[in-house]
Amino acid sequence: MQEFKVTLIMVGIMLAYAVPGFVLIKVKAVKPDSISAFSKLLMFVCQPVLTLYSFNKADYSKELCINLLIFFVIITIVQLVFIGIFYLIFRKKMEEVKYRIVTIATTLSNCSFLGVPLLEALFPDSPNVAVYSMMYFLSMSLLGWTLVSAIITRDKKHISIKKILLNPATISIAFSLPFFFTGFKISADNGYFLGQIENMIYILSKMTTPLCMLVMGMRLATVKFKSIFSGPWTYFSVAINQFVFPLVVLGILTLLRVDEELKWCMYVMCACPVASVVQNYAEILGEGQDVAANTVLLGTMSSIITLPLMALSI
Numbered sequence: 001m002q003e004f005k006v007t008l009i010m011v012g013i014m015l016a017y018a019v020p021g022f023v024l025i026k027v028k029a030v031k032p033d034s035i036s037a038f039s040k041l042l043m044f045v046c047q048p049v050l051t052l053y054s055f056n057k058a059d060y061s062k063e064l065c066i067n068l069l070i071f072f073v074i075i076t077i078v079q080l081v082f083i084g085i086f087y088l089i090f091r092k093k094m095e096e097v098k099y100r101i102v103t104i105a106t107t108l109s110n111c112s113f114l115g116v117p118l119l120e121a122l123f124p125d126s127p128n129v130a131v132y133s134m135m136y137f138l139s140m141s142l143l144g145w146t147l148v149s150a151i152i153t154r155d156k157k158h159i160s161i162k163k164i165l166l167n168p169a170t171i172s173i174a175f176s177l178p179f180f181f182t183g184f185k186i187s188a189d190n191g192y193f194l195g196q197i198e199n200m201i202y203i204l205s206k207m208t209t210p211l212c213m214l215v216m217g218m219r220l221a222t223v224k225f226k227s228i229f230s231g232p233w234t235y236f237s238v239a240i241n242q243f244v245f246p247l248v249v250l251g252i253l254t255l256l257r258v259d260e261e262l263k264w265c266m267y268v269m270c271a272c273p274v275a276s277v278v279q280n281y282a283e284i285l286g287e288g289q290d291v292a293a294n295t296v297l298l299g300t301m302s303s304i305i306t307l308p309l310m311a312l313s314i
Contacts, residue, residue, distance in 0.1 A: 001312075003312065008304070008308040010117060015213065025217075026221050030218065038215045043168055047137070048169075052172060052176045053130070055134065057130055059128065070258060071262055079143055080143070083148075086107070097287055101288045101295060105237040106237050108140055109136075109140070113208050114273065131180075132266070137169055140275065142164055144277055144281060145158065213300075215276065219293045223297070228298050231291070233291075234295045241273070242302070246270035274295055279296045
């Protein structure tokens with residue numbers, strides 16, 4: 001029950017971050033057209049810094065490296081399989097943007113923006129949980145900037161080596177890995193200057209969750225509240241994403257008998273609500289914004305119930 005309580009409190013706090021964003025739009029202090037700019041700030045600044053923070057916090061070991069590789073391979077394969085299944089199911093309806101959004105929303109999880117603070121709360125004695133989240137986010141980003149973008153826009157130009165190599169997740173991890181492999185910490189232990197850099201990294205990394213939820217609150221203020229609950233496909237996406245997907249993953253990991261820390265980290269991240277990047281990609285690519293927003297909003301709001309329930313399995 002401790003996991004249920006911790007998860008409930010953490011999700012409640014995260015949802016509270018959305019309130020200022022909602023108010024800012026309603027009082028017209030921020031224009032709806034500015035939401036995409038906040039999304040870009042989140043994806044191109046805060047998320048890369050969160051990656052550096054996670055690797056800087058982790059303690060290097062050969063065993064951890066092997067587990068990270070196993071984690072990356074498993075979660076990538078599972079995501080590809082789920083996206084592939086729903087793409088085949090809706091392949092004849094892909095002209096309608098809502099089915100394109102459903103295809104990706106059933107799989108992509110808010111593993112980073114919500115996952116990192118939740119993992120750190122559930123496993124406070126493990127310094128490595130955040131870096132597992134980064135491997136998940138790397139996998140999701142590689143799919144997001146290529147396959148997911150191609151599905152949303154129906155344009156295969158997004159599937160390219162350039163998109164794989166030159167995206168915020170890949171670049172930030174490539175920058176972080178040398179520090180991780182050498183065991184060099186950006187910290188006050190290595191000088192006053194690096195101590196200040198560490199403080200900057202910490203502050204910017206901790207902005208990811210509040211900024212993510214602020215964007216969510218802003219988007220909530222631009223849609224009709226009833227529309228969030230009126231689309232049957234949004235319920236379908238949320239149910240698959242927040243119940244079926246994590247339970248299938250847990251079953252696979254149990255059969256494979258992987259490391260316990262790896263198993264529970266992946267399970268928690270898979271149980272997180274529909275990824276906010278579904279909305280962010282839609283905002284940046286300019287297609288399916290309303291459908292994506294309704295799905296992400298329903299998933300995020302329902303996570304106050306679904307996440308604590310799923311945490312009972314830990």
